[in-house]
Amino acid sequence: MIDWIAVADADCAVPAAPPMTDLVRELSRALADPDPLIRDGAPYTVLATWIARGTIEESRRLELGDEMTARFDDPRTEARTFAPLVLDMLVRAGDFKAGWVDAFERWYPAERDLRGHDATLGWLHAVAHGADLLASFGRHPEVAPARMLNLAAARLTAPTDHVYDQLEDDRLARAIALVLTRTDLSEGEAVGWLDPIADRFGADRISTPVPAHISNCLRTLRLLHLLADRGVRPTSEQPAQPLAHRDAVKSGVATVLDRIVKR
Template sequence: MAASYWKQVQEHGLAVPEDRPLDDLTAELTRMLGSPDPDDRDGIAYPLLSTWVARGVYDDLLIGLGDGMAAGLRVGIGERDTDTVFRRSFSALVLAECIARDNQCALVPGDKILQWGDRLATWLLAERDLRGFVPGKGWAHAIAHGADAISMLAESPYVAGPELTTVLLDVIADRLLLPVDELLVAGETDRLALATMNILRRDLVPLTVLEPWIARLTAHAGAATYDDRTPNLAGQNTETFLRALYLQLSLAGRPPAVRADLLLVLVDALRTVNPHYLRLE
């Protein structure tokens, strides 16, 4: 449809048009999620789909919509610097909205939520396009959107056991520890830290699990790159994440039960990584 059609939808309060079947509208908006034009993707497709999910338009169709978004996570996976990243990244955002709706209204079976979680984790660890903002095409932001989806998943009542919340923490750590050719500079580490906070707020993961998890990240944060690339390329993303997690944990208005003890662990970790700046003297 012409952009003017969707502009009219926006002007009418994002109400679902009555002149076309919802299936057709959804199919077109899903295609637009992968558009390199930010007006189509960020300006029309995502706002409409997320609003309709939140308003309950898809309540009877939520499984089908979520499955469609999960399929979108595989489009062009493994590619770098191509336009397929937009479909993957924005599919993750809409899938997060589906999970958020189920968190409110319990519309989807638990095994389906866990299946979506597995698809999200698999995609996030396989994603190789780390671009944040793409000039002329807007936000790609795959890692940030993946973090947002993990945040919603962490709030699901079906992610209720310590083993499941620990898996989510491991996904975040594994993503940070993957080799990269560029640093994350568009707030991705802050979003990963926020996802971690949502996991911690479930109060299901004990400090005995968190301490080795932080130690694993700390060891990586102190690594250096010994080649012609940026020397801090190996560990900077992880160090930036640890700083973001410390800040969010310190200032959180709704802190997890482990905050006091975990802050001490993070202080030790940051001192280890920054011995020249954070000496005890």
């Protein structure tokens, strides 16, 4: 067993043994461990650093991505919800396979365990982790941005009794805004993904207490309206970027919000 804390403390220097294939295999297992101190601790730091630095060879990184897509079908919530984090590391480092998008598209709106945090398992964050990957795919040149916008709409309209409680709405709104910075989006694509949201929620009278799925949607769209107005930062170090078709997006979001809350 590798002491990953010691590896992280040594600036993620590669241990002399075992071979890299075995090291990555152990890190992959750690990123699905039910113990949050393992899953979200030093192994996460080491894997993210090695991927960013190109320490792991490309063929093994692609295999790792395939392992993560298979993990979307894992019976354990913590395994499923940390898979998009690893895929996001890979995509941001320049790795990509079309099958990863397909697998993510199947999982994201279908995930039912939307808890942000669990007292025993630690961070789960299916919506937030998925949102980060949605943003990376949505900005990738080989992925049609409208496809990821439609996926965001599918996540927002999926039935749930869980109210987002750990800023998942903010993460999803930011992801949508980042996709909407794509300059190759048509105006119709930039606002068309809102139609199923309006159709799903606009015809219903809002009861009290407000249903979880409607609360999640309202809060996400409200922040998106703000980001459309002010722009969105890809990272905290970068300046805000404007959304394509800014005024149309603001108008479209406002119209949907009005339709949902109208009595």
